[in-house]
Amino acid sequence: MTSEKRVVVIGGGLAGLRLADRLGPAAVVTVLGEESHVPYNRVLLAEVLAGRYAPEVTALPAPGPALRRGVRAVRVDRAERAVHCDDGTVTPYDTLVLATGSNAVLPPLRGLFEPEGRDLPDGVHAFRTMDDCLALSAAVRPGARAVVIGGGLLGVSAARALAARGALVVLAQQGERLMERHLDADASALLAAHLTELGVEIHTECRVRGLVTTGPPAAALPGLRPGPRASNPPGHHREMPPGGAGPSARPGLEDRVRAEPGTRRRANAPRKVTHVELADGYRLEADVVVLACGVRPRTGLAQAAGLEVRTGIVVDDHLRTSDPRVHAIGDCAEHAGQVYGLAGAALEQADALAAVLTGTPAPYTGTRALTRLTLGGAGNGSLDLAAFGETTPRPGDDVVRLADATRRTYRKVVLRGDLLVGGVLLGELSTVGALARTWEGGEPPHDLFHLLTDDGGH
Secondary structure, three states: HHHHHOEEEEOOOOOHHHHHHHHHHEEEEEEEEEOOOOOEEEHHHHHHOOOOOHHHEEEEOHHHHHEEEEOOEEEEEEOOEEEEEEEOOOOEOOOEEEEEOOOEEOOEEEOOOOOOOOOOEEEEOOOOOOHHHHHHHHHHHOOEEEEEEEHHHHHHHHHHHHHHOOOOEEEEOOOOOOOOOOOOHHHHHHHHHHHHHOOOEEEOOOOOOEEEEEEEEEEEOOOOOOOOOOOOOOOOOOOOOOOOOOHHHHOOOHHOOOOOOEEEEEOOOOOOEEEEEEEOOEEEEEEEEEOOOOOEEOOOOHHHHHOOOOOOEOOOOOOOOOOOEEEEEEEHEOOEEEEEOOHHHHHHHHHHHHHHHOOOOOOOOOOOOOEEEEEEOOOOOEEEEEEEEOOOOOOEEEEEEEEEOOOOEEEEEHHHOOEEEEEEEEEEOOOHHHHHHHHHHHHOOOHHHHHHOHHHHH
């Protein structure tokens, strides 16, 4: 690749900027970044929401003049080899890289959108971008009633951060346990206990049906009346579901549920969330609702350009799409049937593509992803967790566990034959580096018990 070759990268996030940095002077690189903020590390947004970091702490290394901030690509013309942007500019390319990332999934909840509308009610937030984070920070105050919908990695991070800000947090998870993609039942139970100590009220197997919104002035809907009120302390109310299930039907919700007559907004009044409605009829009071229901690859530009798209933009071992002049990396890319959605994979793909474009290619064979999370607490009450590979054993697999209830540590590894195929650790992570290296190397562990002890196998 000559230094005159034009490489256009759509996406100014971690993957796109890493690629631009790795290419350096080997090409004329233009990065089109849709967000107007200084590029930031999305992994640190929960720390900003918790008030531990200022937004500027999350800044990525300055990309220089290669980055055009606040510019959105609206169309890719593969015949002309050009990208059309929302500001009217057209940027030609020799090689195009799609690093468009992913969007937060907005679940199909009643009341989330008005007919033909796309605006979220006041108080309802996704948690994906710096704008989302700053809006949430502005909305949260000590004592605010917050409901987080979704108990995966993102939901757990958001719940912990909101609790750190003094909010009264309920986390509603439809699945059987928290972080079920990463943790087994025992590890998830330890995580739930830690979040409970932080003040988060957790409800699993809890399906959210919709949102109740209002906007003054409002009129009562015909046929609806307030439900019975409980003799709870001031400011804490509940509504029983239709059919008369008693207070014990969902213990623990009483302090967050209030009967509310149905209301209808008058035209043009702003909508404001007031409650989250559960499938069993209970309503949780809510000043703030966080939608943490996962992410979906941003594939619209690729689809409109006629590229092959499944869950993500399909790429081969050289990160090429169905058009050899167009590549994709990061959260939007699907390699060998997998969309990673993790920072580690985005960085590895950017490095692999830089090698391809500079003439020293090595096939990208996938990323062996390690997930890490630190949940803060008062004093020394933080909890670290890490998970890698397959944490749920198959029939015939061997499982080794070490648990210490006093120190609140838990370590589990899964063995398939002689090979380490996955593991999960909570509390003490001194051994995670050695375990991860053994897993990544695909070699039998020499002394598994030694690897699981505090010296990390050294």
